Amino acid sequence: MGHIAANKDSLIKRVKRIAGQLQAVEKALESDLDCAKTLHLVAATRGAINGLMEEIIEDHARAHVADPALSEEARARGVEELLEAIRRYSK
Template identity: 45%
Template sequence: MSHTIKHKTKLLARVRRLKGQIEAVERALETEAPCGEILNLTASIRGAVSGLTAELIEDHIREHISNPDRDEDGARAEAAAELIAIIRTYLK
């Protein structure tokens, strides 16, 4: 079973929150909200997309490459854990 199917409910909830954030930007533009408010809304969308991306990449590594919590090859487990940490930092 793919990790996206396994975590479908959680991932869909994140996507729905993103959808709501995008709709908030649309409403702000329609009501001619101040540009600072719109910039804050778009910054929150960027953070949410980065968080979703990081989660998907981490799950992909754990499912298809190496799960550092279960891999018996110590070097591979360590490398996978390091890659996950790098992804989390990069997409923060």
């Protein structure tokens, strides 16, 4: 996935922030933090993951579906890969 390499540093920073958010959720659960605050932490983590997913979906769509230089077969494969990822994510 060459197109991901172009944004690699940015994506890794996002993943590290998400990891930090997950650690905060774990600490909240371990320390019996108020459930409303814990829910807020989980919601923020989910939002961050959604943002990461959206960015990667957009990159994939541009590189493997919308690129007119690709063959019709390659574009169809890109669509199927994208749809499969969306199906798995939405479960």
